[in-house]
Amino acid sequence: MTENDQSEKNGIVEADGGQLSTDGGERADPPRDSVSIPDEIELPRLLDFYELQDPEHTQIHEFYDNLREGSFTTTECPDCGAVHFPPRIVCPECHSDDLHYTDLPHEGQLHSFTEVRGTAAIGMTDDPPFVVGVVDLGPIRLSARIDDAAYDDLEIGDPVGLKIMEIEGPADHERVFYRFEPV
Amino acid sequence: MPHNVAIVGGGLTEWGERDATWKDLAQEAGKATFNDVDGIEPEDVEGLFVGAVQPERFAFQSHVAPLVAELLGVEVNKMIARTELACASGQAALRYAWLAIAAGQLDVALVLGVEKMNIDREHMPEMQSNMTNVLDREFDGVNGLNGPSHFAQFAQRHMHEHGTTDEQLAMVSAKNKNHAAETDFAQYRKHVDVDDVLDSYPIAPPLRLLDCSGITDGAAGVLLVSEEKAEELDAETTAYVTGSGQSCMASNSINNLPSMTTWPQAGEASREAYEQAGIEDPLTDIDVAEVHDCFSISEIIEYEQLGFADEGEGGQFIEDGRSHLDGDVAVNPRGGLLGCGHPLGATGVCQALEVYRQFAGDVPNARQVPGDPETGLIHNLSGSGSVHSVMTLARDPQ
Numbered sequence: 001m002t003e004n005d006q007s008e009k010n011g012i013v014e015a016d017g018g019q020l021s022t023d024g025g026e027r028a029d030p031p032r033d034s035v036s037i038p039d040e041i042e043l044p045r046l047l048d049f050y051e052l053q054d055p056e057h058t059q060i061h062e063f064y065d066n067l068r069e070g071s072f073t074t075t076e077c078p079d080c081g082a083v084h085f086p087p088r089i090v091c092p093e094c095h096s097d098d099l100h101y102t103d104l105p106h107e108g109q110l111h112s113f114t115e116v117r118g119t120a121a122i123g124m125t126d127d128p129p130f131v132v133g134v135v136d137l138g139p140i141r142l143s144a145r146i147d148d149a150a151y152d153d154l155e156i157g158d159p160v161g162l163k164i165m166e167i168e169g170p171a172d173h174e175r176v177f178y179r180f181e182p183v
Numbered sequence: 184m185p186h187n188v189a190i191v192g193g194g195l196t197e198w199g200e201r202d203a204t205w206k207d208l209a210q211e212a213g214k215a216t217f218n219d220v221d222g223i224e225p226e227d228v229e230g231l232f233v234g235a236v237q238p239e240r241f242a243f244q245s246h247v248a249p250l251v252a253e254l255l256g257v258e259v260n261k262m263i264a265r266t267e268l269a270c271a272s273g274q275a276a277l278r279y280a281w282l283a284i285a286a287g288q289l290d291v292a293l294v295l296g297v298e299k300m301n302i303d304r305e306h307m308p309e310m311q312s313n314m315t316n317v318l319d320r321e322f323d324g325v326n327g328l329n330g331p332s333h334f335a336q337f338a339q340r341h342m343h344e345h346g347t348t349d350e351q352l353a354m355v356s357a358k359n360k361n362h363a364a365e366t367d368f369a370q371y372r373k374h375v376d377v378d379d380v381l382d383s384y385p386i387a388p389p390l391r392l393l394d395c396s397g398i399t400d401g402a403a404g405v406l407l408v409s410e411e412k413a414e415e416l417d418a419e420t421t422a423y424v425t426g427s428g429q430s431c432m433a434s435n436s437i438n439n440l441p442s443m444t445t446w447p448q449a450g451e452a453s454r455e456a457y458e459q460a461g462i463e464d465p466l467t468d469i470d471v472a473e474v475h476d477c478f479s480i481s482e483i484i485e486y487e488q489l490g491f492a493d494e495g496e497g498g499q500f501i502e503d504g505r506s507h508l509d510g511d512v513a514v515n516p517r518g519g520l521l522g523c524g525h526p527l528g529a530t531g532v533c534q535a536l537e538v539y540r541q542f543a544g545d546v547p548n549a550r551q552v553p554g555d556p557e558t559g560l561i562h563n564l565s566g567s568g569s570v571h572s573v574m575t576l577a578r579d580p581q
């Protein structure tokens with residue numbers, strides 16, 4: 001690696017030439033240093049829509065652990081009986097922090113849906129068109145991607161079932177997320 | 184409230200895809216605001232409230248209220264804050280200023296809303312990411328749920344439960360965009376008819392492109408003063424804050440929304456404001472309403488929640504022309520968000536400025552609410568529709 005390469009790596013490139021003319025002769029424009037900005041940067045952690053899911057990063061890791069094992073769960077409050085979604089560490093109804101995980105149905109009905117046809121967010125730019133909807137599971141209603149379906153083929157009330165996705169990408173643990181698909 | 188509070192003028196930038204930075208926009212609107220009000224100079228300002236949603240993401244800048252103070256030469260000696268309440272940030276700033284003056288803490292406040300949203304077309308995914316994380320990023324945003332796809336599901340449910348039609352949605356857009364055609368700062372100044380809306384691309388069905396507001400750069404400012412100060416200024420036109428209500432359900436998410444056809448919080452916020460203002464029948468007592476038409480469906484649900492129409496009857500309300508300039512209540516005479524665009528932090532401030540200008544008769548005839556309007560309302564929703572903010576205004580103090 002040359003010295004110049006090293007400078008570029010540090011983000012500073014020195015222009016050739018070096019010194020301002022000081023001999024009283026024809027005055028050259030002073031050489032300029034430049035700053036180089038990378039054309040692309042790796043997707044920063046904070047622009048990754050998927051949460052880090054291990055016990056070192058989130059206290060609802062049990063939700064993700066269960067999902068990884070194939071079951072869709074959420075928190076329930078033994079004190080007041082509330083079933084939450086998303087899962088919590090404090091019950092919003094009574095502020096108990098003694099919550100346990102309970103199974104949710106893996107099938108439900110489409111309460112509403114649409115199709116994203118415009119530009120999508122970072123990390124999803126190749127996905128449109130895709131269907132997003134609200135799924136009624138009985139105990140809870142939640143928003144979700146509906147895979148393997150097009151807007152024109154769906155109707156309110158259609159049955160949909162859970163689908164577990166593996167998230168490929170820069171995390172040092174295996175990540176998963178839920179979607180639904182017509183059944 | 185112990186002290187009456189009045190808007191005594193304001194100004195704004197041109198709205199749209201602007202060749203300008205966040206700081207440029209703040210300066211343009213600040214200059215226009217002070218230009219509009221005789222007798223108030225930057226050194227008179229005691230409180231500064233800046234509505235701004237995502238300068239950290241769109242302009243890579245935080246701590247923006249002191250930045251505005253620097254740009255406009257305002258030394259703030261009483262109270263300064265930035266307000267962030269997503270699409271209602273501008274109204275939140277107005278509400279802070281109103282409360283501070285009403286409580287007797289200060290006499291003169293500048294409220295400025297600023298948003299820079301266009302960051303070149305090639306960066307549209309970045310822009311979409313910013314909008315997508317307004318809901319719960321971990322459990323909603325992750326699904327790619329953005330503005331159009333969120334509100335499309337409200338439209339679908341409203342159509343499903345109440346028989347609201349594509350044509351009725353399109354009537355809202357056509358009305359507002361035709362108003363905007365007469366608004367010199369609006370992002371969209373082209374006349375459109377119902378068929379134009381219906382023929383536009385279904386970007387998030389059942390919503391079409393022309394059912395959606397824009398991605399907008401813009402800023403707007405108003406000056407709020409105590410009644411004593413307004414009298415001292417001998418202001419020709421005033422818009423007194425007569426009521427202000429807010430309501431937020433314990434939710435920021437589409438998960439477990441109890442209803443996707445109603446916004447009970449809009450009803451609660453408006454009833455709170457109406458009670459303060461002594462408004463018994465909003466349909467007869469309000470002359471001009473600036474409501475949050477981020478999407479055409481929003482305005483239809485708002486007719487119902489703000490007390491203009493019965494639940495489920497919002498579609499019929501527009502079909503019968505009752506929200507037109509010459510209807511029962513003139514809704515969105517400047518063109519709303521659908522016509523003017525929606526620079527998030529600036530929208531609520533601009534709505535208040537429009538009501539002030541309607542009181543002053545300071546708008547083109549083609550969109551002047553007839554009959555010398557004396558009472559007005561501004562409404563904003565934010566996030567999933569879980570939060571609603573309503574402020575009532577009147578030309579004369581209570």
Ligand SMILES: [Zn+2]
Pocket residue numbers: 077078079080081082091092093094095096
């Ligand atoms: Zn509980």
